[in-house]
Amino acid sequence: MSNYLDSLPVNKEVLPDLFKKLLEPISIENPNEMVEVAARFNKDTNGPNREYYHMSMVTVPETDSVSLDTFDNIPSEGVASFSIPTCSNKGGLSEGYHRPRLDHIVASWGDCSFYNFNLSEDVWMTMGLTPRCVGGDDQRIVYDDLSVPVIGVAKGEISSEFYYQPSRDIHWKMKNDYLRQYLWQKGHVGVRAFYYEGYVQKPEAYEPLLDDGFFSDAPEAGWYDLRLVTTQHGILFQAQAAVIAITPDRCEDRDVHELIWPGDDAPMTKARTEKFPSQSIYLRDSFLEKYEKNSVYSSMPYKYYDKFGCSPGYKGQWDFTECTRVGRNLIRTPVRELYKPKPDAEIFHAFSYAITEEEAKQFDFEQEHIVSKVFRFVDEIVGFGNNLHALAGRIGAHQHTPEEYTGFSPAEIEYSHWAKYPILSKLAQVAPLDMPEQDFLSRCKTLSEVLGRIKSGPLRRILVIAGCDQDHLSKLRGFKLIEVLSNLLEYLAENLESVEAFEGCAPAIDWKQRSRIVAPIFITNDLRNADAHESVKQCIDALERIGFDHANLSDGYGLALDYVFDRVVESLATLNSNMEKSFNQP
Structure with missing residues (x-):
């Protein structure tokens, strides 16, 4: 490929960095590099930091010469097609009239107000790619090769609008190896056809070229058209160019x-x-x-x-x-x-x-990992559902199934493991010791959501039989009801009472008091709120309330996650143990 920088009339050392990047060839060394194949970038429209470019990658037979004249028919703003055809008679749209003559990697359309972008039909059908949309404010399309799979082969923004200034920048990229494979199959090179403008950072280097504040250079059948214009903000560098950026050479297959x-x-x-x-x-x-x-x-x-x-x-x-x-x-x-x-x-x-x-060997092979912790947690929460089911039967309450108490079916977990409950696999995802705070809070939020599956209605019916005030219970939800149950079960266990003593036992104790046993369960909700409010102090305060030393956070939140899991499992285990003690009392 040509050395484009050396053929310019300006010292390459003082050229704008973004412009130089557009002239650089794409290396074959990294097959996973995401190569830009279409772009519209706009910065500081009327200010001294002005920088703008639009670019579309076009494929050209390897045997053809490439010059700027070849690409004169590329519409403005770097799109493949500008405006829509006019047709006033039936069948008046002639074959191929509305299609761009050149082959673009990204098929794009615009009309000064609206612009949309998509991977060219020839590209995604030739390469066997499958699109998926990312919604919300992002509004992007991602193309995957699901036969392998390779995720994110190509991706970019779907659309943008222009009203005095663009609504957002556009950057479409494609994996180097897939782009080269496509070009190899066609026998084409990939050409960047682009326009760039921006203020230069070292104007003194350009002043010898200027004549009354202007300079222009466009070699006949050349690859560029360059202009320098003096404005109130300095020297504006403007260039239109067409350069061969990538050859149809495939990335080397590694063995x-x-x-x-x-x-x-x-x-x-x-x-x-x-x-x-x-x-x-x-x-x-x-x-x-x-x-x-x-x-x-x-x-x-x-x-x-x-x-x-x-x-x-x-x-x-x-x-x-x-x-x-x-x-x-x-x-x-x-x-x-x-x-x-x-x-x-x-x-x-x-x-x-x-x-x-x-x-x-530098690692401790006996240190518990996140999957083991989640398994212990699942065992306890499933056991909690089984015990609540048994408790209801012993005291004459309506017997719901264990799944109706906790949201998890023991039979389903026994038969198909966690397949029905992907949230459990999410809980057990990799947890590095240097885990960032946001990842830690997100995991605690998931843990809180799992605990939040415990149903209030069945718990409330059990607590009414224990003699708790029904009007007061009607104001309580979720974790508060678990706390009341914990107080009652702790009373039975401490006094070696059998489960038959559960009925009507509430008036004998302060069942509304805070329970140290279930405090870690409440902390998961506090950490969930800390995530919602992005509060570091709220997070640290919550951890300290259950005895975690925040000095251990200096290297990350991995140990904090371990501690939260251990304490929550301990809470559930104590609830289960207290219930089982009452079942076994004579």
Whole structure:
């Protein structure tokens, strides 16, 4: 490709940075680089920091010459089609009249007031891509290759408006390897056709070129048209250009059997994966984040005997098998299982999170991980539903099913694990020690939502039989009702009373008092409010109320999450224990 910078009449050292970036070729080295294929950028419309450009990538046969004259028919504002055709007679729209002559990566349309953008039909159909929309204020389209899958092959804003100034900037990008594959199939190069303007930062370097405050340079059949204009804010640099940005050369395919894993000294060939089937690889569990945070993958953790596993995969087409959690943030998997049929990109992804066995030994293999904590939590909340069901039967209250008490069916969890309850898998997502505060608060919010599934109505009916004032109970909801129940159960347990003493026991105690047992359950709601109000102080105050030392937050909120989970599980376990003690009293 040409060295465009050296052919300009201006020293490249003083050219605007954004303009120079538009002239740079796209490297073939990084297949995952997101390459800009269409853009409209506007900054400080009438001010001294003015900078603006619009760009559309057009494909041209590799054998054709490229000059600015070739792209004169590109409509203004960098769109593929400007305005809509006029047609006053039936059939008056001639074949191809409304279609742009050149092939654009992004098919865009505008009319000075409204602009919309989409990936060209030829691109997404040729590459087998599937679109999905991101709504709300964002309003973007993302194209995925669901056959692999590769998420986010291409993406960009859907539309913008112009009323004195654009409503937002537009940036469409596409993965380097997919763009090159498309160009390779067509035998075309990708050409940036763009217009740029902005004030220069070192005007003294341009002054020798100016004649009465103006300079223009546009070589015949050249690739650029350059102008310099003196204004009240300084020297305005304006350029229209067409440059070859990317060639139809495919990114080199890497071989997963050439990888040398950390701690190893030779490539992991096919023969070695078969010869050493039990050899293990250690991965940081952050390798799972890619699969946990995108619903197209399956990533539900599971327990077998005393071990916890995870098998992230895609629609039954492939998965990682025999990935076992060791310690708080490590995963161990046999080499043979890691190399079982799956896209090479997934093995490369795992490789980027691999560590040596010596590094793994620095971790405490006995430290409890987040999945174990969630399993303990689920056991207690399911047990709480079972115990409430049994309590209602013993005291003559209406017996709801355990699921009607807590929102979780013991039979469903026994049969299909957490498949019916994806919120539990969300709770068990990777929790690094250096977890940011917002991630911590978001997880606590999810924990509070799970606890919030405990139904008020069935609890209230049980408490009425205990002798609690019905009018007062009618004002209480959720966690407050659990607190009343906790006070009653604690009274029975301390006095070694059987469950039969539950009926009418409320007047004997102060059942409205605060309960230390369920305080952590209330804290999850306080942390949820802290998330809503983005209050750091409110978050720290809530943690200190349940005994957590905020000095431990210096390296992140991972330990705080551990502490909250442990205390909530402890609360539920105490509630269950007190109920079971009353059941077993003679």
